[in-house]
Amino acid sequence: xxxxxRTFVEERTLTALPIGLYQTAGWLLALFSGLGxxxxxxxxxxxxxxxRDDFWIPPHMLILSNLALSGVLCLGLVLWETWRFRAxxxxxxxxxxxxxxxxxxxxxxxxxxxxxxxxxxxxLAIPLDDYWHSMQGIDxxxxxxFHVMALLGALIHDLGNLYLWGDVLRVARGAGGGKLSAxxxxxxxxxxxxIILFRLLWLTTPGVVRVPMISLGPMPIxxxxxxxxxxxPWVLVAIIRxxxxxxxxxxxxxxxxxxxxxxxxxxxxxxxxxxxxxxxxLRLPEAAAEKLGLxxxxxxxxxxxxxxxxGVLMDLVNLPRTDRETxxxxxxxxxxxxxxxxxxxxxxxxxxxxxxxxxxxxxFFSSGGVASVPAPASLTAIVLALPVTLVxxxxxxxxxxxxxxxxRRGPR
Amino acid sequence: xxxxxxxxxxxxxxxxxxxxxxxxxxxxxxxxxxAGPYRMLVRLSPDPARVMEPLRIVVAGQTLAGAMVxxxxxxxxxxxxxxxxxxxxxxxxxxxxxxxxxITFQIVGxxxxxxxxxxxxxxxxxxxxxxxxxxxxAVRQWQGWMIGLSPLLGLAWFGWWNWRRYTSxxxxxxxx
Numbered sequence: 001x002x003x004x005x006r007t008f009v010e011e012r013t014l015t016a017l018p019i020g021l022y023q024t025a026g027w028l029l030a031l032f033s034g035l036g037x038x039x040x041x042x043x044x045x046x047x048x049x050x051x052r053d054d055f056w057i058p059p060h061m062l063i064l065s066n067l068a069l070s071g072v073l074c075l076g077l078v079l080w081e082t083w084r085f086r087a088x089x090x091x092x093x094x095x096x097x098x099x100x101x102x103x104x105x106x107x108x109x110x111x112x113x114x115x116x117x118x119x120x121x122x123x124l125a126i127p128l129d130d131y132w133h134s135m136q137g138i139d140x141x142x143x144x145x146f147h148v149m150a151l152l153g154a155l156i157h158d159l160g161n162l163y164l165w166g167d168v169l170r171v172a173r174g175a176g177g178g179k180l181s182a183x184x185x186x187x188x189x190x191x192x193x194x195i196i197l198f199r200l201l202w203l204t205t206p207g208v209v210r211v212p213m214i215s216l217g218p219m220p221i222x223x224x225x226x227x228x229x230x231x232x233p234w235v236l237v238a239i240i241r242x243x244x245x246x247x248x249x250x251x252x253x254x255x256x257x258x259x260x261x262x263x264x265x266x267x268x269x270x271x272x273x274x275x276x277x278x279x280x281x282l283r284l285p286e287a288a289a290e291k292l293g294l295x296x297x298x299x300x301x302x303x304x305x306x307x308x309x310x311g312v313l314m315d316l317v318n319l320p321r322t323d324r325e326t327x328x329x330x331x332x333x334x335x336x337x338x339x340x341x342x343x344x345x346x347x348x349x350x351x352x353x354x355x356x357x358x359x360x361x362x363x364f365f366s367s368g369g370v371a372s373v374p375a376p377a378s379l380t381a382i383v384l385a386l387p388v389t390l391v392x393x394x395x396x397x398x399x400x401x402x403x404x405x406x407x408r409r410g411p412r
Numbered sequence: 413x414x415x416x417x418x419x420x421x422x423x424x425x426x427x428x429x430x431x432x433x434x435x436x437x438x439x440x441x442x443x444x445x446x447a448g449p450y451r452m453l454v455r456l457s458p459d460p461a462r463v464m465e466p467l468r469i470v471v472a473g474q475t476l477a478g479a480m481v482x483x484x485x486x487x488x489x490x491x492x493x494x495x496x497x498x499x500x501x502x503x504x505x506x507x508x509x510x511x512x513x514x515i516t517f518q519i520v521g522x523x524x525x526x527x528x529x530x531x532x533x534x535x536x537x538x539x540x541x542x543x544x545x546x547x548x549x550a551v552r553q554w555q556g557w558m559i560g561l562s563p564l565l566g567l568a569w570f571g572w573w574n575w576r577r578y579t580s581x582x583x584x585x586x587x588x
Contacts, residue, residue: 051494114570121563128559134464135550136520145553145560152563283494399571406578 022097022109023168026188028073029115029161032066033195034259036154039063040202041263041300042270044142049284049292050275055130058274067122070157074116081108096171097164111164118157125150143206151203158196165189166242166407186243193239194255198263200231201303208348209355212377222377222385225344228306229337229392236311237332237400240318242407249318253304253311260304264297306343313339318397329401330394337393341386352376447529448536450475454527461523461544466514471501471527477508479531485515488522488541495526517544 039062046059081099085107097109106113129146142151169185207223214223236249271292275282282289317332353376377385440457452473461467471481481503485496501511517523525540 048494051497117566121566125560132551132556133518135547136463136556145556147560149560149563152561152567156563156567402575402578406574409578 019096019168019171022077022112022164023184023188025073025077025112026161026164026168026185026192029070029157029164030188030191030195032070032073033154033158033161033192036063036066036070037195037198038263038266039066040151040154040199041296042267042274044202045267045292045296046271046274049271049282049289050280051283058270058277064126067119067126070115071119071123074112074119074160077112078102078106078108078116081112082106096174097167109164109167111160111162111167113160114163115157115160118153118155118160120153121156122150122153125153141206141210142202143211148203151199154199155196158192158199161192162189162196162238162403163407165192166403169242170408186245186248189239189243190248190252190255193235193252194259196235197232197252197256197307198259198304200235201300201307204228204231205303208351210374212348212352212374213381219384220378220381221388222345222348222381224348225341225385225389226392228344229340229389230396232307232310232340233314233333233336233393233396234400234403236307236314237318237336237397238403238407239400240314241401241404247312247315249311249315250308251311253308256307257301257304260300261297264300265293267296268293302347306347309343310336310340329398333394333397334390335393336397337390338386340393341389344389345382345385349376349382443540445527445538445540446536447527447538449533450479450529450531450536452476452529452538454525454538454540456525456540456542459542461517461542462547463517463520463544464547466516467542468512468514469501469525470510470512472507472510474509475533476511476529476531477503479529481511482528483513483515484526484528485517486524486526486539487519488524520544520546 039059043057043059043063046057050057082105085099097111099107100110100113101107102113125146129144129150132144132146142148165185165188169182169189172182172185204224204227207227211223213220215221236252239252240249272282284292314336317335356374356376439459440455441459442453442455445452445454450473452471455470455472457468458465469483481501483499483501487495496515496517499513499515501513504510504512515525521544523542523544525542527538527540529536
C-alpha cells in the first residue's frame with residue numbers, strides 16, 4: 001500500500017467512524033432528554049399528589065441522573081474530538097460535521113457544544129432553585145425563575161441535539177448514501193423535535209389557567225395563544241423544511257401524541273410506586289388520586305392533539321412546491337398564527353370557564369388552591385391577542401426557516 | 413477580561429441578598445384557645461412565621477395532661493398549597509399538660525394551624541390562623557427572574573452569531 005493509499009484509508013477511517021459515533025451520541029442525548037422530560041412530568045404531579053418533603057425524591061433523581069449523563073457524554077465528546085483535532089495538528093477536521101472552537105482550546109461539532117452549554121445551564125439552575133425555595137418557599141407552578149432557567153437549559157440542550165442531527169443529515173445526504181443512510185438522522189431529528197415540543201407545551205401550561213391574561217399598558221391580552229404561536233412553529237417549520245419530506249410535521253405531532261399518552265399512563269403508577277418506596281402517602285383525596293391518570297392522559301393528549309393539528313396544517317403550508325416557492329414566509333407564518341389563535345382561544349377559554357366554575361364547587365382543584373383561580377380572559381383580551389399572535393407566528397416561523405437554512409448548508 | 417462585566421453584574425445582583433436576617437429579632441405570640449372541652453394557651457415563635465424556617469409551637473393546658481395533641485398545617489384562603497403531614501406534639505415530662513413541636517412551612521401565605529386533641533375529656537379541635545412570610549434575606553423576585561432568564565441572552569447571542577456565520581460563507585452542499 002502506497003503512502004497515498006494509506007492516507008486515503010486513514011482519512012476514510014477518521015471520517016467514517018465519528019459519523020456513526022455521533023449518531024449514537026445523538027440517540028443517547030435524545031434518550032436522556034426524553035427520560036428527563038418524563039421526570040419533569042413525574043415531578044410536577046408528584047408535588048400535586050404527594051407534596052415535597054425532600055430534595056431527594058424519585059422524580060428529582062430521574063431528572064438529575066439524566067442531566068449528569070448528558071453532561072458526561074457532551075464533555076467526553078468535546079475532549080475526545082479536541083484530542084483528535086490536536087493529534088492531526090489541526091491540519092484537517094476528523095469529521096465532515098460543522099466543528100467550532102470554544103475558548104480557543106476545545107474543538108467539537110457545534111451541536112455537541114450547544115447541548116453541553118444547555119446541560120451546564122440546567123446544572124446551574126438546580127442549586128439556584130433550591131436556594132430560591134429555601135428563601136421564598138415552594139411555588140406551585142412552572143413559571144418560577146429557576147424552573148424556567150432549568151427548562152431553558154433543557155431546551156438549549158435539545159436545540160444542540162437538533163443541530164447535531166441536522167448536521168448528520170446533511171453529511172449523510174452529501175455522502176451520496178441516498179434516503180437509506182439519511183433515515184436515522186431524519187428519525188433522530190423527529191424524536192428530538194418531539195421532546196422539545198413536549199417541554200414547550202409544559203412551558204405554556206400556566207398560560208391556560210394561572211395567567212389567563214397579561215397587560216401591555218392598558219391593553220389586556222390573552223396569554224395562551226400568543227405563547228403557542230411564539231414557541232411552537234419554529235420547531236415544526238425547521239423540521240419540515242430541513243427534512244423536506246411530506247408529512248414530517250404531522251409525524252412529529254403523532255410522535256408527540258404517542259409520547260404524551262405514554263407519559264400520562266406511566267406517571268400515576270410511578271407516583272404510587274415512588275411514594276410507597278419512600279414510605280409516603282398521597283395527599284390528594286382518594287377520589288382525585290384515582291382520576292389522576294385519566295386527567296393526565298386527557299390533558300396531555302389534548303395538548304399533543306393540538307400540536308398534531310398544527311403539524312398537519314404546517315405540512316400543507318410549509319413544504320416547498322416542486323417547481324418553485326410560491327408562498328412567502330410571512331404569509332405562512334401568519335396562517336400558522338391565525339390557526340394557533342383559534343385553537344389556543346378555544347382550548348384556554350374552555351378550561352378557564354371550567355376552572356372558574358369549579359371555584360365554588362368540589363373537585364380536583366378544591367384542595368387549597370380554589371380561591372386563586374383567576375377569572376377567564378375577557379373578550380377584549382381575546383380580540384387583542386389576535387394581532388400579537390399573528391406577529392408571534394410570523395417571527396417564530398421565520399426563526400424555523402432560518403434554522404432549516406443553516407442546517408441544510410455545509411460549514412465550508 | 414470579557415467576563416469581568418458579567419461578574420460585576422452578578423455581584424451587583426447578589427448584593428441585594430445582604431445579611432438582613434441579622435437585624436431580624438424573632439418574637440413570639442401567645443393566644444388562648446378552646447378545643448372542645450379543653451382550654452389551652454398556644455404559643456408560636458417566631459411570629460410571624462418564616463417560610464422554610466421551623467416554627468415552634470407550644471400548647472399548654474391544665475386539662476391536657478395525658479392527651480394526644482396533633483397538628484396539621486391547613487392552607488387558608490388564597491394559599492395554593494396542600495395540607496402538611498400531621499405532627500404529633502410531645503408532652504414535656506417535667507411539665508404535664510404542656511406539649512411542643514416544630515413545624516416548617518414550605519409555601520408562603522395564609523395558613524391555619526389545625527390543632528386536634530384526643531384525651532380523657534373527649535376530642536376537640538381549634539384553628540389558629542397564621543401568615544407565613546418570605547425570608548427577610550431572600551433574593552427579590554425581579555433579581556431571581558433576571559438570573560433565571562439570563563440564558564435567553566446567550567440564546568440571542570448564539571442566534572446572531574450563527575446567522576452571521578451562515579450568511580458570511582458560500583453555500584456548497586445542500587440536498588433536495
